[in-house]
Amino acid sequence: MKQRPPLRTAVMDSSAPIDHPPGDSRSIEQCAAEWLARREFNAWTNEDEAALQAWLGADTGHRVAFLRLQAAWSESDRLQALAAGWRQSGPPPRGYWTTPAGERIELAPRAATRRTRLPHVAAAAVLLITCTLATGLGWRAYNRVDSAHLQTALGATGTLPLADGSQAILASDSRIDVRLSRKQRHIALEQGEAFFSVAKDPNRPFVVAAGGHDVVAVGTRFSVRRDGPDLRVVVTEGTVRLESRATGSAARPASLLPAGSIAIVHGEDVLLRSVALEDAERLLDWRQGLLAFRDTTLAEAAAEFNRYNARKLVIGDAEAGALRIGGSFRADNATAFVRLLEQGFPVHAEHTGDRIVLRSR
Numbered sequence: 001m002k003q004r005p006p007l008r009t010a011v012m013d014s015s016a017p018i019d020h021p022p023g024d025s026r027s028i029e030q031c032a033a034e035w036l037a038r039r040e041f042n043a044w045t046n047e048d049e050a051a052l053q054a055w056l057g058a059d060t061g062h063r064v065a066f067l068r069l070q071a072a073w074s075e076s077d078r079l080q081a082l083a084a085g086w087r088q089s090g091p092p093p094r095g096y097w098t099t100p101a102g103e104r105i106e107l108a109p110r111a112a113t114r115r116t117r118l119p120h121v122a123a124a125a126v127l128l129i130t131c132t133l134a135t136g137l138g139w140r141a142y143n144r145v146d147s148a149h150l151q152t153a154l155g156a157t158g159t160l161p162l163a164d165g166s167q168a169i170l171a172s173d174s175r176i177d178v179r180l181s182r183k184q185r186h187i188a189l190e191q192g193e194a195f196f197s198v199a200k201d202p203n204r205p206f207v208v209a210a211g212g213h214d215v216v217a218v219g220t221r222f223s224v225r226r227d228g229p230d231l232r233v234v235v236t237e238g239t240v241r242l243e244s245r246a247t248g249s250a251a252r253p254a255s256l257l258p259a260g261s262i263a264i265v266h267g268e269d270v271l272l273r274s275v276a277l278e279d280a281e282r283l284l285d286w287r288q289g290l291l292a293f294r295d296t297t298l299a300e301a302a303a304e305f306n307r308y309n310a311r312k313l314v315i316g317d318a319e320a321g322a323l324r325i326g327g328s329f330r331a332d333n334a335t336a337f338v339r340l341l342e343q344g345f346p347v348h349a350e351h352t353g354d355r356i357v358l359r360s361r
Helices: 025-041 048-056 060-076 078-086 110-115 118-126 277-282 298-306 334-344
Strands: 096-098 105-106 128-133 144-151 159-160 167-170 174-180 185-190 193-198 206-210 211-217 221-227 228-236 241-243 255-258 261-266 269-274 290-297 312-315 324-330 346-352 353-360
Touching: 025 048, 025 060, 025 290, 048 060, 060 290, 060 334, 118 185, 144 159, 144 167, 144 206, 167 174, 185 193, 185 221, 206 221, 211 221, 228 241, 228 255, 228 277, 255 269, 290 298, 298 312, 298 324, 298 334, 324 334, 334 346, 334 353
Parallel strands: 185 206, 312 353
Antiparallel strands: 096 105, 128 144, 144 174, 159 167, 167 193, 174 185, 193 221, 206 211, 211 241, 221 228, 228 261, 241 255, 261 269, 290 324, 346 353
């Protein structure tokens, strides 16, 4: 029979319902950890089980977070720190975080902690940068004065300051061509996705060309993504202008996109949405090596993982592809994502050499 250590009410009141702010992934994980600790060390009743099942069923993100922490508990036993506190001498190991009461709690096994630096090391190793300085008349004659070609490999991200003081962050398998002159700053997004922090210069517009469209800014923060002929623009600061380069009857009026805007271009259609800044930022979690899903179909989630991994996720049938997924995952760890799917969803994975086929069961 398990010995129950005293439960710290500052962390969790065993008689109170467990809740969190909607959409807050950190609070969801803390809430899932509290459910685990209550079930492990407290008297567990049928009412408790019903409450847990109701919480798990309220959002797929709840279920994913609970399964992840349950696996960490089983494999490392470190989550016992939630109920018992850190009792060893010296500081706790890396990976601990702080509760509202000031306690430090670890939610990940050692293997996951050791992996956190690897994407940054890989990004530094595989970012391919070729810079060619232009000659001629220079600034005074408005000729091209600086050019660069930036490219990242599959699974890597790369950050580079531009000559005008701006900064570009490239997602996996992305490519941009930079042309900076005294008259204009021109960036061609040839492939993938890039996030730009633009230095203010009202006399020199910052133009990102992608497909048949230009995204124009003066000083702001935004991302542009190409998916074949389609385009997505996410603005997190300032305002940008989305322009079509089509002429004649196909020309469209420019669209102004303030912070919190998402523009989706599909063919000749342009869909504009206004969301909370937090939701806009969540679409750019790839900058930290994460993929964030919220009520996302498994087919869409698999496509996102395939942007970062050589081993592809393949949807085996329509029923599996329609499943709704929530949570945040390491972009470079599709195997862990599949393992969680098999634990918590009616999904069976078939592993082959270069792909994982996901089928409903």
